[in-house]
Amino acid sequence: MSDSLPAGSLALPVRRHRQGEMHDVTDAVAEECPVALVFNGISHAVMMATPADLEYFALGFALSEGIVEQCGAVRDIEVIRHDDSVEVQMEIAQGDFVALKAQRRALAGRTGCGVCGIESIELLDLSPTPIAHAAPAVDEAIVARILADLPAQQPLMRATGCAHGAAWCTPSGEIIRVFEDVGRHNALDKLLGWMAREAVSTDNGLVFLTSRASYELVRKAARRDVALIATISAPTSLAIRLAREAGITLLSFCRPNGFVAY
Template sequence: MNTRSQTPIPNVDDTTGEYATFARVQVDRWRDGQRETVEDVVAEEVPIALEYNGISHAVMMATPADLEDFALGFSLTEGIVATPGELYECEIVPGCEGVQVQMRIATERFVALKEKRRNLTGRTGCGLCGAETLEQAVRHPKAVAQGGAQFTVQQLHAALEQMQARQQLQQATGATHAAAWMDAQGGIVLVREDVGRHNALDKLIGALAEAETDFSQGAAIITSRASYEMVQKAATVGIGFIAAISAPTALAIRLAEETDVTLVGFVRRQGHVVYARPHRLR
């Protein structure tokens, strides 16, 4: 007997017509040895197929929101396009099993993409799935521009609290990461959320690139560890300051030193650790 669910993926909010980012489920909650049946809110996780010029490139598990931002950010941080203008079209096509993001990019970029012979299958939080060589796995972006915005310790900690207050999906589900942009004045101006930490950063970068933001005049704050790929994505587009709630990896620190990215970890109330290039934090 086929017990497979026939519920379409992703679900669509009947009120807004947009993809639902969460679902409501009945659960048995146990506390102090007592059980109660209650309604819980859980984050949606949907396969997102990224296609370039009709060819499938990657399937990522992601939250089905801000997918245009995700498409542009992923294209930039993976080096598939060099500028937003090289992404000519982006169409979001829902299906029963997930969402197709159909993009058309410049011919020379598509030729270069095919030569890489990469065919990713991404999982939530997965960074380098599908890289075929060591050279593909560890890319070395050029150093970010000298100078750029500087911040005080007080601005950094205040921005962390601002970001947390704007994580609506995390507050509802407890299951998502966020990436936020702190502008040169120290305020949080944009937040993107996703079940995957890489996806949240890609969404943030895509939204900022679409708005023609100067990446040297701000900082990215992330609610995860600062892995190599998080630093690589930031450096690729010219972000010179990245602050993480959790720890970095040793490879991430080496890449931050190499690309002149200020890297701060364990950003919590009244505390943080500077791991690389401290000159942007006063």
């Protein structure tokens, strides 16, 4: 295999069986490790994630979970790498930190899970504020363009076959930026963190996700005023409910020849 591996992957020896033959080769494997998110010295969440683009991930998590409202409230981010884990230390505004301590919860998220370890059902925020701006109009040709262009911008997925992608796209279907992670919600947090850091307006575009539409993805997008979400796979009933309450247009089962609008 090539000596050049995409960020977030490792080269490991494997034994490949094909058509009755066996070969010892080196293969690319997506990285997954515990990433501790520490706010003002207190560990708040441990997420299993791909250890790439972690500053964007931490910022996006802080914003999409409602820990801070504005990008500027995160004063500093430091990524500290250990042998088998990563710590991301953030300094946030004192008012936000006081609010965080008042409703502190312990998240221990496995891949694809955003609320494992939550202390009570009451802490789940399932009432999104309606988004003020309208979603852009999207047709089959736009979805087809995104689907055609997306694989070229997913190096981790191409190398490993084991990564979700979250893309910010224009209403015409141009892909502006893609982030990848073994966890679908982590990929979205990386994208949202980048958008906040770069002051990308959510007024005129859409988020495209290479996953199912689960409730936490819709909830995160709602907090960041994303009015249109498109996913390759199916939505859940709670994702549909939250999208309707927030005024988000949700497109799922996206294929080159069509999609389902919820």
